[in-house]
Amino acid sequence: MPLVKIFFIDIYRKNMSFRIGFGVDFHQLVTERELWIGGVKIPHSKGSLGHSDADVLLHAICDAMLGAACLGDIGVHFPDTSSEFKNIDSKILLKKSWDLISDAGYKIVNIDSTLCLELPKVKPYIPQIQQVIATVLAIKISDISIKATTTEKMGFIGREEGLAAYATVLLESK
Numbered sequence: 335m336p337l338v339k340i341f342f343i344d345i346y347r348k349n350m351s352f353r354i355g356f357g358v359d360f361h362q363l364v365t366e367r368e369l370w371i372g373g374v375k376i377p378h379s380k381g382s383l384g385h386s387d388a389d390v391l392l393h394a395i396c397d398a399m400l401g402a403a404c405l406g407d408i409g410v411h412f413p414d415t416s417s418e419f420k421n422i423d424s425k426i427l428l429k430k431s432w433d434l435i436s437d438a439g440y441k442i443v444n445i446d447s448t449l450c451l452e453l454p455k456v457k458p459y460i461p462q463i464q465q466v467i468a469t470v471l472a473i474k475i476s477d478i479s480i481k482a483t484t485t486e487k488m489g490f491i492g493r494e495e496g497l498a499a500y501a502t503v504l505l506e507s508k
């Protein structure tokens with residue numbers, strides 16, 4: 335192999351590091367709460383119960399980002415026992431999580447996620463959610479995949495007692 339090629343492979347190996355992370359989150363759906371999903375307020379008869387705004391999608395993405403960098407989870411960095419985070423906009427937690435992975439030397443390659451809830455239908459809001467996340471994380475909309483499914487009326491999600499989100503994030507060293 336030519337020396338110059340060996341040199342570039344060596345540089346590539348030293349500088350390119352990819353890490354994958356996974357996050358999952360659940361919240362109860364209750365009356366007299368707002369429903370925030372992916373940083374967007376969605377009109378519905380119920381909303382997510384939690385210490386913060388209880389944004390299930392943003393929490394799953396935060397955990398996936400932090401997990402990829404082996405930095406714990408949002409409960410470690412933003413404890414629900416702290417009044418600082420009471421009813422906090424989860425877009426702030428997303429930005430703070432991004433700051434943590436950025437300080438650790440990583441940038442986001444792409445996000446894939448799935449929301450799991452019976453109602454309301456969130457598909458019409460997905461472009462808006464993608465835009466919000468793209469703005470906070472300074473990445474392209476085409477790098478943010480958001481899917482939605484139901485549990486076919488089974489279990490607590492099927493009974494509309496709660497909702498879930500799953501997210502996978504790929505990071506690359508800067």
Ligand SMILES: [Zn+2]
Binds near residue numbers: 360
């Ligand atoms: Zn949560």
